[in-house]
Amino acid sequence: MGKEPVVYLNGAFVDVDHAFIHALDLSVQRGYGVFDYLRVSDNRPAFLEYHLQRFERSAKEMRLFAALSEIDLPRIITDLIRRNKMPESGIRLTLTGGRSADGYSIGEPSLIIAQSPLQMPSADQFQSGIKLMTHSHQRQLPHVKTIDYLMPVYLQSVLKEKGFDDVLYQLNGSVSECPRANIFIVKGSEVITPGKNILEGITRKRILMLDIPGITIIAKDVHIEELMAADEVFITSTTKAALPVIQIDSKIFNAPGPITTKIFDAIQLSPVNV
């Protein structure tokens, strides 16, 4: 307790207070990089393979993969967990564009792997649901887990001011996702999550793989009118599991609804490692 965790940085483990990267890195200068985030539960990295596959896909798409080709990520993560002794925590892997000769082209990427305490929704939020504010926006390169969170960080003060917990993106009526979570709506026995222009979350993927008698779970386009007419709404992520939504803009929903609760229970029970 009180001891600062170590961070993996470009081949070495360093105290978090001494983890620095070059000020002219393309992440700092051009917002260029990718990341992934996974949960550590009882000192084990949850769904490690899924997260590493996605991290590598993101790196490939952004032409940063060469930096990972010789790196044994599972070994580093195991080592990090052993050193930090934070059995319930989160691990964030970040791969940056690197220091660039011309300040624009991709350089030699930096790999940062940092472990930190979990930031979970509160018990009250799980019980009573959260409030979302819609915002007209579409993430650029939505299928890649880039570091671009300019918009939601910018919107934090607006959320606080208006009493909302998070943002929900829609563009021309087409609903996509929250900045750090996927969205699901329930209508009758159908559970629907937007199928395109989104980041494919690991929890979303796990829910789409569930087999619950009497419930159909599918990915397809969701219009804002369908969203507002839903019986239940919930959002999903590594830390949020299936988190009920009680309000979107001025519309109130039943939260947590019976199907949300059923799905929450189902993913709690599904295996932690795959």
Add this chain to the structure above:
Amino acid sequence: MGKEPVVYLNGAFVDVDHAFIHALDLSVQRGYGVFDYLRVSDNRPAFLEYHLQRFERSAKEMRLFAALSEIDLPRIITDLIRRNKMPESGIRLTLTGGRSADGYSIGEPSLIIAQSPLQMPSADQFQSGIKLMTHSHQRQLPHVKTIDYLMPVYLQSVLKEKGFDDVLYQLNGSVSECPRANIFIVKGSEVITPGKNILEGITRKRILMLDIPGITIIAKDVHIEELMAADEVFITSTTKAALPVIQIDSKIFNAPGPITTKIFDAIQLSPVNV
């Protein structure tokens, strides 16, 4: 010669190779930060006030301004120029979101002021014009000079592959800007630049202030069809001045056209310091 320049970093001047910021800074983790870029000509910062005003406006808009309130930017820039002895160069000011307790909220920003050699278009590009590829995109928070260059850095390889020099953004036919330059079209005696959803460039502002007999220079919406039917097209920035465009997608333009040349000459003659 061969001596590395110094960089101003959070109150000190350090060798560029030793300029580091925290790996958990919000710029690295969330792509959150603002910047500005100005030209140094004969050891004098060109249009310093304009650039500093814009930098401070960007910082305010992104709630990073507190970090600048006690900082004497003109003095630091003068000091940097004196130390580095790079009479013809560029200076880039970057203000980051800072190391954040929760990895999402704004922290204590880092201020980086770095001087580097100018990257000018080639003499051939000024003479023969450049080739632009249109891309369907609208910058988020377009009026703020954020560090978000995810899209154009991502598109670099596509440009090279297809033989284009730069990208031109349009969305639903509405033309906005290039990633690092404003665009102007010439039709008859009218010179038009898009009026909204853009970053207001300093060179663009200077051109809009020109008074050239027989030419009307205005800012208003530009549709892609007007663009493609233009007599001349040029793009503007601190390093590009008024750079002729010879091709957009498959359409060829007269470059450099007579009015482009007139405007190029006019801004070359206008005072370097205001």
